[in-house]
Ligand SMILES: Nc1ncnc2c1ncn2[C@@H]1O[C@H](COP(=O)(O)OP(=O)(O)OP(=O)(O)O)[C@@H](O)[C@H]1O
């Protein structure tokens with residue numbers, strides 16, 4: 383059974399997508415069969431692994447959520463990275479938020495989709511949009527673990543309280559097994575000691591859930607999405623690639639099962 | 641009557657709050673009486689001008705939206721910048737999204753609040769959360785203009801189509817006078833020519849709505865929120881302060897009326 387990890391934080395632009403794409407690629411490189419599920423209507427994770435808008439219109443996570451017979455396999459594509467697969471988002475996913483709300487148990491559509499699918503993976507990473515709405519709740523209800531990326535900037539600290547309250551609500555009402563397993567400090571900018579103060583606060587609040595690996599802010603990481611490539615393809619020896627490889631080892635705990 | 645400008649973009653972390661706080665402060669410095677309305681439950685704009693969590697719990701935008709007799713004046717506070725005022729957000733604003741949805745014309749609560757208030761300002765800037773949900777729709781329905789900050793990075797380009805579709809829907813169904821008046825390129829990082837390519841695409845798509853002023857990515861801008869100060873108080877001669885002063889002149893067109 384795969385480890386299903388929702389990558390969530392309602393604060394915007396804190397590296398959720400960048401972490402899903404690059405942690406996913408590095409887990410795949412280690413030999414873990416990994417699926418990225420893109421729940422953000424903007425489809426940044428789909429773009430980040432090179433899936434064009436056209437391809438997404440055919441079948442995407444929108445169709446899987448709306449049609450309760452369609453298994454994940456029907457909307458899953460391979461990527462340029464061996465062992466890495468993607469179930470892309472499309473723009474009509476934004477409409478799903480409204481359409482799902484009218485049905486019963488609207489928060490459990492993704493979990494139901496996982497249950498009717500053959501998830502032949504070691505890891506499933508779910509990229510959530512920057513809100514605590516229905517799409518993110520679906521992601522949290524379908525996962526066993528949550529990974530929170532925290533940007534090393536001041537505003538990013540403010541939202542974590544609200545996120546923990548939401549996680550608790552989801553755990554009580556929708557998903558007893560949900561656990562905050564991993565916190566990752568990202569976009570660390572050595573030019574300011576603000577970043578060090580943020581990391582200190584994060585370690586105080588989250589203790590040993592915080593990864594030792596800190597992802598630096600690097601230009602190459604921000605350039606890779608334009609070519610639709612994870613950093614290990616775009617610039618394999620860059621600081622960003624090294625950091626996400628370290629993170630993949632830390633999250634996976636070492637050698638793949640296959 | 642004030643110019644009411646909603647600052648919106650569902651892509652997260654693209655400088656909405658930073659633009660509201662600093663454009664607001666620079667308009668105030670020019671002599672325009674300016675109100676910041678914080679519609680984001682995370683309350684980053686409130687923090688950015690130094691309003692503490694405790695102060696927000698008393699009265700905030702949550703109370704104004706929920707209580708249809710409370711005028712904006714009851715939830716408005718002065719800031720350390722002369723001429724700059726704030727109607728802060730509080731965490732319970734997230735609950736408002738659910739509570740408002742059950743009433744009639746849920747999208748028009750903010751407009752109704754403006755109509756029952758004495759808005760004695762030259763500018764009202766509304767900081768929207770990173771989604772196209774009910775709070776953002778309230779902001780768009782209550783404004784006459786929209787300002788879209790666009791981060792000079794690749795993923796940030798993807799969401800603009802979805803945003804334009806939403807603006808059109810709001811214009812047709814809720815607010816005939818809504819106009820996309822201003823697009824600002826922000827967080828420009830000279831270390832990569834990706835930023836130049838993004839600006840080129842933005843100017844192609846939005847023509848003369850795009851401000852000449854481009855806000856650079858600077859460490860000082862990211863440090864200012866920790867002290868709860870706009871950049872003109874935190875480091876008045878920095879590149880960030882210069883850029884937002886230029887932007888304020890461009891948006892206001894010059895001399896204040898008072
Ligand atoms: N470590 C990093 N170094 C440099 N740039 C980064 C890094 N991580 C992310 N970025 C860039 O910062 C921007 C925000 O990151 P990203 O889109 O991954 O955040 P997000 O949390 O997924 O955003 P949203 O809230 O919109 O979903 C993107 O343009 C991305 O390329």
Ligand SMILES: Nc1ncnc2c1ncn2[C@@H]1O[C@H](COP(=O)(O)OP(=O)(O)OP(=O)(O)O)[C@@H](O)[C@H]1O
Pocket residue numbers: 392393394395512535536537538651652653654655656657658659680684768769770826827828855856857858859861862863865
């Ligand atoms: N020009 C800039 N230079 C450096 N840092 C910046 C700049 N503009 C914004 N930032 C920083 O980038 C982060 C994101 O900016 P900000 O919070 O203003 O974006 P936002 O669009 O309001 O985010 P959200 O989508 O969560 O509301 C913040 O930590 C902020 O301090």
Ligand SMILES: [Mg+2]
Pocket residue numbers: 398399400422426509510511
């Ligand atoms: Mg994202």
Ligand SMILES: [Mg+2]
Pocket residue numbers: 656657658680684767768769
């Ligand atoms: Mg903001």
